[in-house]
Amino acid sequence: MMLLISIGLVFLLILQDVILFLLLRYNFKNYGEGEQIAFPQISILIPCRNEAHNLPQCLEALESLDYPSSKLQIIMGNDGSEDGTAQILQQWAKQNSQALYLEVKAGDGFKMNGKANALQQMVGHATGELLLFTDADCVVGPNWARSMVAAWQSSQAGVVTGITRIKGHALFDRMQAFDWWLTLGMVKVMDDLGIAVTSMGNNMLISKSAYDAVGGFEGIPFSLTEDFEMAKQIEAKGFPLIHLVNQDNLVVTKGQDNFAGLMRQRKRWMSGAMDLPSVWKLLLGLQVLFFPAVLFLVFLYPFEGIILWLIKVLIQGLFIYCFALKTRIRLKWVDFLLFEIYYMLTAWSTIVYYFWPSKTDWKGRKY
Structure with missing residues (x-):
């Protein structure tokens, strides 16, 4: 047997x-690739907690975004950092007119996890029709915002999830990268069949109308994976979810330093x-x-x-x-x-x- x-x-x-x-x-489904796009007002939200060592690369990439500055808002939230994160963000916000620095207030850990609490407060200051999310340990490409917006315009999806890869040449980094390729490949295949699986908060677009429809992060059930829960609740409201995979919307992030961190x-x-x-x-x-x-x-x-x-x-x-x-x-x-x-x-x-x-x-x- x-x-x-x-x-x-x-x-x-x-x-x-x-x-x-x-x-x-x-x-395999492409969305908005090669299409001429309009430029709606967008807000990019990046919550930061003890990210001083990651911020230089992240901020440099944001400065290289190919998107009209008059249509771009970047909100940087300092979530109780104990390193030099606040100073780096404040200085960068002074030098970039489209940037807004926000000091995140402590929230109720039983209602929202720390990141969801930070994002809820940050969205309260967002002026964009579209909300784009990434993390402080990520590096976006110059066409990232354009690509995500084009996919939204061609699909009118409530959530557009991008593709992320682990950087690094060490063996442990390469193995984590393969793991992400396999998992996200399966996610993409299922999504293209019409079976939405999840979303990733380090490379994600949510339309403001979809976000408001579920009451924001404070309106969804508590979850340690707030991006997954947000996508699930938005889909339940009838908004389409799509997964975008191409060279332009590829985001690079750091892997875990060791096996304990991975676990x-x-x-x-x-x-x-x-x-x-x-x-x-x-x-x-x-x-x-x-x-x-x-x-x-x-x-x-x-x-x-x-x-x-x-x-x-x-x-x-x-x-x-x-x-x-x-x-x-x-x-x-x-x-x-x-x-x-x-x-x-x-x-x-x-x-x-x-x-x-x-x-x-x-x-x-x-x-």
């Missing part, structure tokens, strides 16, 4: 990866994943259960088990490689085998750590 179950799981995962690749190849990040993300649709849970479940199933096959039938495993790595690798190419990023094939080991370890470690009886630590705040 165990043998049959293991064989079935392995073949289901291989079939899943084949389907994902075919959908990526033949059902803390994953514990928070898992709280949102538990509310995902059943189809998405099935996809994630197949990814995780594949490893014990294939290891069981390798133990009983080494040659056949290894061949099946390599087939899975090949198809999954092809999916990841082709998805990254949508943003003109070429990945190194030599990393794919290493990623399989990394993915096996992190997938099961995440499950164990999620159920471990400890609070979630996020930016020095515990929930």
Whole structure:
């Protein structure tokens, strides 16, 4: 019985990866690419908590945005930082007329997490028809705002989610990057099928009308993944959600410095994943259960088990490689085998750590 179950799981995962690749190849949707756009008033919101070491690159990228300055507002919120974040933001706001500095007031941690509280206050000062969100540890491209706005104009979506990649040349950074490509690739495929999954607060556009329809961040249920919850509530109000993937709207962010930091990040993300649709849970479940199933096959039938495993790595690798190419990023094939080991370890470690009886630590705040 165990043998049959293991064989079935392995073949289901291989079939899943084949389907994902075919959908990526033949059902990939672009939005607003190459279209002439109008320039609505936009507000970019960046909450900052102890980000002094990240802000120089972030702010330099914002200065290079190709968007009419008269239509652009950038709100920088200092959320109780204990380093030089406030001084950097205040100085930058003085030098940039489109920038607004805001000192975030402490909120009720039982109603909103820290980031949601900061964003709620920041939106209160926003003048834009469209709200664009990114993080202080992110670097946006010069055409980022244009690309997100064009996608909104062609779709009239309530939420436009962009694409983000992890930067860095160290092995741990590259493995995290592969993980993001795989996960966001599956998100994009599902979204293009009309099954909205999630959104990401480090690369996201929300129309002001959609935001107001749900009562803002204070109007949605408490969540450690406020971006996911916001997207879910906006979709429930009847607004479309789309996922935009191209070179122009690619945002670069930092990975976690170590495995402990990765687990803390994953514990928070898992709280949102538990509310995902059943189809998405099935996809994630197949990814995780594949490893014990294939290891069981390798133990009983080494040659056949290894061949099946390599087939899975090949198809999954092809999916990841082709998805990254949508943003003109070429990945190194030599990393794919290493990623399989990394993915096996992190997938099961995440499950164990999620159920471990400890609070979630996020930016020095515990929930």
